[in-house]
Amino acid sequence: MTVITTNELRLGGKAAMSRVLADLEAYLARQGHVGVYGPLLDECWSQGRGLVVGFTGPPGVGKSTLTGKLLKLWREDGLKVAVVAVDPSSRHSGGALLGDRMRMRTDPDDAHSFVRSLAARDHLGGLSEFAIYALVLLRACFDRVLVETVGVGQSETEVADFVDSVVFLAQPGSGDALQYMKAGIMEVPHICAVTKSDMGMVAERTLSDLKGSLSLAISQDDWPMSLHLVSASTGKGMEDLKQAIDQHGQHVQQQQKHRDDMARNMVKGKLLAAFGREGFAHVAHRLDQRLNNPFQMLDQLTMELRQCLSSHQVS
Ligand SMILES: Nc1nc2c(ncn2[C@@H]2O[C@H](COP(=O)(O)OP(=O)(O)OP(=O)(O)O)[C@@H](O)[C@H]2O)c(=O)[nH]1
Ligand SMILES: [Mg+2]
Known part of the structure; x- marks a missing residue:
């Protein structure tokens, strides 16, 4: 069995990526180990320079809308962008629906954006089993790989270990993020953003609550957490958020230890x-x-x- 090379994968565009993801997934389900895909994964791992950014936050906080907006912004900068939704909660329910929603956000004519839902997948080892392999291949071919996950960080899945930057999104009017971080349930994210700032006062109040308690918060890799107030609907604050992610990415990618x-x-x-x-x-x-x-x-x-x-x- 011959496996596609990293170069062929890079040159093959979205079609090649879709094919290799499907082939690899089928192979894993059959064989239960990476086998002949090991060399490809290792090559992608060593050459992959794309930044993997995890977006986490409660259901409905606006993760999909926000990643869709960031995809557009980075594409305008000329970067290649992939978005992956890893959503354990919809594994049994809305998998296909989520897939449809995701597809709606992609421009089929844009060769350099790739959107994929891993929600409907379920096989041995669980959902995140495959997500990590997908991320390795994607980061070799895209400059930014955005991963949407539900959860509160730490305990979630291996996926949390496999992103370069963690962005936590907080819902206006909710104190969840604050309580999770204070209670030590959630590790301090690198970046925190209150979404839906177009809702006005309630969003601003949530931001100032977070500011008061977390102004000195330092994430695990010694990065002072930055706080943002954004609206994916109006675009307000999105450019700043994008820059903050880029900055943390530069910081983290210089660290071999990471x-x-x-x-x-x-x-x-x-x-x-x-x-x-x-x-x-x-x-x-x-x-x-x-x-x-x-x-x-x-x-x-x-x-x-x-x-x-x-x-x-x-x-
Ligand atoms: N007012 C306002 N509404 C927003 C904004 N962003 C998202 N929404 C709305 O919030 C709802 C949830 O948005 P999604 O982007 O689907 O949120 P999500 O976190 O991906 O949700 P799940 O994947 O179901 O966990 C939708 O009705 C959006 O239209 C925003 O910036 N402003
Ligand atoms: Mg979503």
């Missing part, structure tokens, strides 16, 4: 999910080094642990 941590977390997360703590403990030391080819490493360790398991079962 990439190393991402690779390690990815391999660890997948092995834990497949083999549990006990299984993972057998190979944990192999992740002490820098992982230059994390996906091939993941595959090798998966095979070793499978063999180990089956020989235990036989004896």
